[in-house]
Amino acid sequence: MDLLDSEIIKSGVVALAGPPNAGKSTLLNSLLGQKISIVTPKPQTTRNRIAGVLNGDGYQIVLLDTPGLHRSTVLLNKEMVQVALDSLHGVEAVVFMVDASRAWSPEQNGARGEEYKTYLEEVESPAFLLLNKVDLIDKDGLLPIIDFYSKLYPFKGVIPVSALKGDGLERLVEELVGVMPQGFRYFPDDVPTDATERFLSAEIIREKVFLLTGQEIPYSSAVLIESFKEDEERKLVEIHASIYLERKSQKGIIIGKRGDKIKQIGTAARKDIEEMLDCRVALHLWVKIRKHWSRDQRFLKELGL
Ligand SMILES: Nc1nc2c(ncn2[C@@H]2O[C@H](COP(=O)(O)OP(=O)(O)OP(=O)(O)O)[C@@H](O)[C@H]2O)c(=O)[nH]1
Ligand SMILES: [Mg+2]
Helix, strand or coil, rough: CCCCCCCCCCEEHHHHHHHHCCHHHHHHHHHHHCCCCCCCCCCCCCCCCEEEEEEEECCCEEEEEEECCCCCCHHHHHHHHHHHCCCCCCCEEEEEEEEEEECCCHHHHHHHHHHHHHHHHCCCCCEEEEEHHHHCHHHHHHHHHHHHHHCCCCCEEEEEECCCCCCHHHHHHHHHHHHCCCCCCCCCCCCCCCCCCCHHHHHHHHHHHHHHHCCCCHHHCCEEEEEEECCCCEEEEEEEEEEEEEECHHHHHHHHHCCCCHHHHHHHHHHHHHHHHHHHEEEEEEEEEEECCCCHHHHHHHCCC
C-alpha cells in the first residue's frame, strides 16, 4: 500500500482472523462505528478480505476482516481459508478471535486445538487472543478457555470482549496501538474501506440471501453486479445484479411463491444499499444457475477469490 502524507503517527495493518461465526465482521463494524462487512448468524458469511480503516488520535489502524478459518474439501471454502491465512502475513499484528460462549466436549477440544495450531503457525507478528461474546457468559467460565488457548500459542495478550455490545474494545484498540510502529497514513481520514460500492452492494444482497433463505441455499449462492450506473436525471443509482445458484431445483426456493422471497430479498437489500449510498436505488435482481460454481476456479476468480 502507498503511504499518504508525511505526518508521523502510529500506523499499521491488523488481521482479524478466527473460526467462522466468531464475530470478526461484527468487530470490524463496531470498531468503525459503521457497517462495512456483512453479518449473519450463519457461519462462513464473509468470503473475501475487507479492509476497514480505524482513525484515532495519533494512529491509523487498517483492520482486515477475513473469512472464517475452517476445514473443507470444496474449492470455494479452501480459497476462502487461503485468503484468511494469506492475510496473516505482512501485517503488524493479528487478532485471533473465538466465540467464548461456545462450549465443546473434551474430545472436540483436542481436534480443534490441533486445527487452530496449524492456523496459528502462520502468524509472524504479535497476536492477541480475543474472547468474544462475553455478554452471553459468566466471566468465571473464561479461565478454562484462556488456559486452553494459551497452550496453543504464546499470545501477547488475552482480551475478553463483546463485539456486539462494545465491551472491551477500548482496551483492544489501546493494545493494538501499542504494537503499531511509527509510520504514515495508508488511507485519507475520510475513507473507511478499500471495498468498492459495487462490491459492498453485492455483499448486502448476499447478506439478505443468507438471512432470508435456509438450508444449503446461502452456501450455494453468489452475487455478481452486472451493472451499476448513476442516473443523474432520475437522481438514483440503477443496479442490475445476478444471484447465482448451483442447481435448478434451488431457483424456485429463492424466488418463492409468486415471487415473494426474491421480492423480500430485493426490498431489504435496496433499503440497505440506499442507506450506504445515501441516495435512491433501483435494484433489479436476476436468478441464474451456474452448476457447481463453488468448485469452479474461473467463477471464483470473478468473485475475487
Ligand atoms: N451475543 C453476541 N453475539 C455476537 C457478538 N459478536 C457477534 N455476534 C453474533 O455472532 C454471529 C456471527 O457474527 P459475524 O460477525 O458474522 O461473525 P464472523 O466471525 O464474521 O463470521 P464469518 O464471516 O462466518 O467468519 C452474528 O449473529 C452476530 O450478531 C457478541 O459480542 N455477542
Ligand atoms: Mg464475517
